[in-house]
Amino acid sequence: MSLASLEIDLDVFSGPFDLLLTLVLREEVDLLEVPLAEIVLTYLDHLEQRGELDLEAATEFIVLIAALLELKSRLMLSGEEEELLDIEPEQAAEELLARMLDAARYRAAAGHLRALLAAEEGVRFRAAPLPLALRRRIVPAAEGSERPELLGEAIGRLLAMPPKINLRHIGSPRVSVAERLAHLRGLLRRGAFSFDEAVRGADRMTIAVTLFALLELYKLGEASWEQRESFGEIAVSATATSPEALAPPAARLAG
């Protein structure tokens, strides 16, 4: 693979990318100390120099870097007692392999679908509305024919909290992104707040997940933040288009 020729120069390691991968899997380089963003930047530079995009290699790189990111995030998120810290290099290699195979499998299936679609080129279907005379007639329901209890029942269903999410492969996180999203939205509804306030008294894992939830809110356009100096206080506030004016992604999609 052309990835082998990708030279990485980091504080913790200097050499070809596939060697770094191997050393990480053999735990000879601590993944926690490998700045993955720098690897991505190196790769982008490499692409720019070559001036051409090898899709095969690019896909392979993305799959590998994604696997590394997941491994790293597991290491960061799991508690000291987590058995995942003791993950064997062979296990990690298996995990990477399984992931590459899975991705390859559906990439091939995607190719098949595209071929099917291409074979149907030129086939069109009629999409005309039904003649007026045939449109469905709707008979209005009689007055008093619906039970008011129907409405109460619906509210009861909507009040039910979903069961707690159990991410079996990460062990048992004590806090979910969904919870922290709800927490942050609750704070936002009251006005601006500082990140420290949002995680006061929380453990390391909760802080990490809260930060993740904050990024999600930022992505959804519901919140923005400001940090005047590094390591200073992070002030979080609702964006001009406040939460009430914003629909969740699902609503936007269906539009």
Added chain:
Amino acid sequence: MSAPAGEQDEQTPALARTVEALLFLSADPLSVPELAAAAETGEGAVVAALALLGQEYAPGRRGIVLRELGGGFTLASDPSTEEAARRLFSRPRLATLTAAQAETLAIVAYLQPISRPEIARIRGVSADSATATLLERGLIEEAGHSQFGALQYRTTTQFLKLFGLRDLDQLPDVARWDPSPEEQAELRDRLLRAGEARAGGEAG
């Protein structure tokens, strides 16, 4: 058809096939110039092709007929098939509430006025089509804009009639169906929180 007599699998000439396909695909009548431009041929050839199709799709021969309408040509189902079409497409349907509509209606009834984004957040999925149907059926109506500019909804008199209610105070007490009655927060906050938790499952 102009093919020699007795030929079983005679083919329709290419131009007639093209015209047939275009008429089939188009919801509106197509004029001879339009057909000629699309097929990149002369109008005379199109007229000839239409004449050929007119024979094949003559009334009473098939389930589809060729009609000249509004300065153009169109394919239509034969009137003799209308009864079956009516059975398939236009069975009169009693307006009942789907689960999504009932949920949306309940949210509007208990929290009105309420905006569509809020409804979507409580339901965890888009409420657009349910809201549209409820508006169409006259069970909810627009109720101005929220302070953030989002359109709000409230229930109508028609809604009260459908449920046999004198006024909104007669809505049943939600406590009967509350899965965790010990919770103290306001109904709106609790519904939003539960909805966000449901939608948040995606982000996990």
Added chain:
Amino acid sequence: MSAPAGEQDEQTPALARTVEALLFLSADPLSVPELAAAAETGEGAVVAALALLGQEYAPGRRGIVLRELGGGFTLASDPSTEEAARRLFSRPRLATLTAAQAETLAIVAYLQPISRPEIARIRGVSADSATATLLERGLIEEAGHSQFGALQYRTTTQFLKLFGLRDLDQLPDVARWDPSPEEQAELRDRLLRAGEARAGGEAG
């Protein structure tokens, strides 16, 4: 009907005409039971009528073809007429899929119902924008929530129609694209072997 010699005036039997009209009118593929119910006849008679129509609308004969797609029967334009259709309707029938969209669609097609986080996990990258496009094009749709509350997706009839599939069973077994055990073993080794050869001095 049984006109002698000249099959020119030959009429299509009444049931076949009805079925033809229903297929013409319906935007979605119609199944044999649906057709039988609408025509108030038995399924065997409908199958026979469809066989007759299948001959008349055989590929290459006319501008319209009869297709078995998406769990039922439907009429479609013959691909040979596509150029003219594109000129008339001035838009391609379906923009091709990007690699990301095709991959996401393949994952949904094979593993449905499946949630967005699961898709992202398999692809190794977010599937948000691909999922949005597929939803918008009607190739996938929402299919309720998983036990963990995440929204799930499945493919639509529209997907089957556009990809020329009768049903999902027509998709080949995904294992067909698995690398051979030898290739897998080689890949596995490769992850460790490359390092062992060089691990000695190079680590910084």
